[in-house]
């Protein structure tokens with residue numbers, strides 16, 4: 001699948017993932033041209049909000065490093081989160097969201113799955129000084145940036161490359177975040193989102209779904225995803241608490257694991 005990897009749009013996607021998607025397309029489509037097209041379409045859906053721009057990660061890192069204190073770093077983080085649709089939409093809710101999700105005792109170990117730029121919200125999470133933040137995504141350039149950025153935000157941690165339809169970081173956490181990633185996983189492999197939520201090793205899950213498409217239209221997404229989570233929660237015996245944001249439906253689930 002070198003043809004696909006050569007395309008600037010997919011250059012920073014984990015090559016193993018491109019290979020898997022490409023192999024599946026080659027089994028389904030008789031011609032190489034059709035398989036390449038199908039692979040690109042599937043990858044485009046996977047990366048969701050990313051629009052293929054090469055983001056200026058080294059400049060961003062420099063801005064974080066130059067910030068004289070944590071308040072200035074938080075201001076940089078807020079500006080950078082505006083560069084990605086998922087985190088941009090959440091900015092107005094940032095101050096209230098994490099206290100509402102974490103409760104009185106912020107977690108010591110956080111796992112952020114399909115993280116995008118969300119680790120830049122760490123300054124709003126009120127995590128304890130020795131907290132550990134493990135993030136993962138399929139975007140290699142993003143993960144390299146976050147690996148350098150996370151320790152600048154007052155916690156330990158790292159970002160690793162992981163295809164969540166195939167595996168999960170072998171991490172036990174107090175809280176796991178799966179923000180706006182479950183629909184993408186279900187698109188990639190039916191059942192992959194639910195499999196992920198069941199497999200996570202954390203007593204508290206924070207799972208969210210977009211309620212507006214990227215174009216801003218409301219196309220019944222809230223009803224669809226509420227139904228999805230209600231059915232899964234009933235099957236698993238979970239009793240989620242629901243937080244409604246203007247563009248996002250958030251489920252806070254406490255489980256015995």
Ligand SMILES: C[S@@+](CC[C@H](N)C(=O)[O-])C[C@H]1O[C@@H](n2cnc3c(N)ncnc32)[C@H](O)[C@@H]1O
Pocket residue numbers: 046047048049086087113114115116117118136137138139162163164165178179180181184185188
């Ligand atoms: C809609 S964005 C959400 C980002 C972030 N969680 C947030 O809400 O701000 C979805 C993220 O999931 C990642 N992603 C998509 N498919 C994935 C997969 N199979 N494994 C891991 N990450 C994936 C994308 O690269 C992207 O960063």
